Amino acid sequence: MASESKPGSLWGGRFEADSAAALLALSKSTHFDWRLAQYDIAGSKAHLKALFTAGYLTNDEAERLTKVLNQLLERVQAGSFAPKEQDEDVHSALERGIIEIAGAELGGKLRAGRSRNDQIATLIRSYLMDQADDIDTLVRELISVLTDRAEEHLGSAIPGRTHMQHAQPVLLSHHLLAHAWPLVRDLERLRDWRVRANLSPYGAGALAGSSLGLDPVLVANELGFAGTTQNSMDGTSARDVVAEFTFIMSLIGINLSRFAEEIIIWATTEFGYIKLDDAFSTGSSIMPQKKNPDVAELARGKSGRLIGNLTGLLATLKGLPLAYNRDLQEDKEPVFDSIDTLKVLLPAFSGMVQTMKFDLDRLERLAPAGFSLATDVAEWLVKQQVPFREAHEITGRLVAYCEENSLGLHEVPDAQMAKISKLLTPEVRDVLSVSGSIKSRSGVGGTSLPRVLEQISELRKSWVAK
Numbered sequence: 001m002a003s004e005s006k007p008g009s010l011w012g013g014r015f016e017a018d019s020a021a022a023l024l025a026l027s028k029s030t031h032f033d034w035r036l037a038q039y040d041i042a043g044s045k046a047h048l049k050a051l052f053t054a055g056y057l058t059n060d061e062a063e064r065l066t067k068v069l070n071q072l073l074e075r076v077q078a079g080s081f082a083p084k085e086q087d088e089d090v091h092s093a094l095e096r097g098i099i100e101i102a103g104a105e106l107g108g109k110l111r112a113g114r115s116r117n118d119q120i121a122t123l124i125r126s127y128l129m130d131q132a133d134d135i136d137t138l139v140r141e142l143i144s145v146l147t148d149r150a151e152e153h154l155g156s157a158i159p160g161r162t163h164m165q166h167a168q169p170v171l172l173s174h175h176l177l178a179h180a181w182p183l184v185r186d187l188e189r190l191r192d193w194r195v196r197a198n199l200s201p202y203g204a205g206a207l208a209g210s211s212l213g214l215d216p217v218l219v220a221n222e223l224g225f226a227g228t229t230q231n232s233m234d235g236t237s238a239r240d241v242v243a244e245f246t247f248i249m250s251l252i253g254i255n256l257s258r259f260a261e262e263i264i265i266w267a268t269t270e271f272g273y274i275k276l277d278d279a280f281s282t283g284s285s286i287m288p289q290k291k292n293p294d295v296a297e298l299a300r301g302k303s304g305r306l307i308g309n310l311t312g313l314l315a316t317l318k319g320l321p322l323a324y325n326r327d328l329q330e331d332k333e334p335v336f337d338s339i340d341t342l343k344v345l346l347p348a349f350s351g352m353v354q355t356m357k358f359d360l361d362r363l364e365r366l367a368p369a370g371f372s373l374a375t376d377v378a379e380w381l382v383k384q385q386v387p388f389r390e391a392h393e394i395t396g397r398l399v400a401y402c403e404e405n406s407l408g409l410h411e412v413p414d415a416q417m418a419k420i421s422k423l424l425t426p427e428v429r430d431v432l433s434v435s436g437s438i439k440s441r442s443g444v445g446g447t448s449l450p451r452v453l454e455q456i457s458e459l460r461k462s463w464v465a466k
Helices: 021-027 030-053 059-076 088-104 104-111 116-152 173-197 214-223 234-238 240-266 294-317 326-355 360-366 374-383 387-405 416-421 427-433 432-439 449-464
Strands: 158-161 165-171
Touching: 021 360, 030 059, 030 088, 030 104, 030 116, 059 088, 059 104, 088 104, 088 116, 104 116, 116 173, 116 234, 116 240, 116 326, 116 374, 158 173, 158 360, 158 449, 165 173, 165 432, 173 240, 173 427, 173 449, 240 294, 240 326, 294 326, 374 427, 374 432, 387 427, 416 427, 427 432
Parallel strands: none
Antiparallel strands: 158 165
């Protein structure tokens, strides 16, 4: 005779031999999926209503099971009910809890019409939508910090760079806000992702739906979803919603890492742009003088971890046939780790940015270095009706002369300017200032002060943490 399902398992009736210990160890997932317990119980409450509505539970049974689930939820939240060694996953552990409270006859009725496949596909969506709210809040807090720092330093210039070489002077505020807008797009991605995530697979069963006449729409409404998935096989087996969420988490990490790289460089003696606050720096175990930018370095390092979570998940998904496969158990740890990583990283990163101090005098001195006003000379010539190709060539000769004679652009005598090109009249000196250069960049999105103030206003209106 085949044995009955064993405690901690939701299957076993057709098996005659016990599972090998190695298989049980490999299959076990309660060490990471227990965080979904409250979502599983919420799903059971909704499923209970579907069973009652379809006539599979009496009113008394439905009321008793509702009380059982509420009692179990209280125990889970209090920590008095937890998985045991024999529990395979969050679903089997909670069913054990239901049966312990309600008894096997009543507790055993709740499993009808559902599978772990549609359960977990639904739970992960519910969980991720809640986590999206938490990440959204943390990202908005960083955007708020960047906006505050930008407003604090209105009018201060910084060397703008391309290829890490001096390019053109920009406002420090403009540079800081350039790190805010990618985070805004990450929030927009989370908002768009939610549209696709907000559908319930509950009712799809193992893959083909249920013959019991249960109402998936009722369950979706009870769980707060906008609707149900359109195809039962797709609903149980697709994890693109998880992959997309993990991608957004990795992109947030990448955007932090880009800024982190600059902060690490800025804090060096050679650059000397900033001083990091003691509260967000560390020292050396051997060198007493060290003040290390560990928050920035960890942000840079953890971005690789976030990318790894994404690529690992994509590799798991790429070869799976329809419908459910046990490989899909591997979707949770990567996305859980990405969430946990950002929840630790974002507050520390915001604190670092909020407390770091800029050496504004040094930034002002360096803003015109490296002939960063050369483009202003070329564009001044264009305003004199000189074709840009010729203006570029003339300005290049002026820069070459300055390099040969260790002069700044503004230090070249008028007579020498005229030798380089008769088009370089003394009036060109009007553009050879950092303030003039920045003021002239007045197009939409430019670095002039009015445009920076527009950015701050837009961020405060729509994206800054309230």
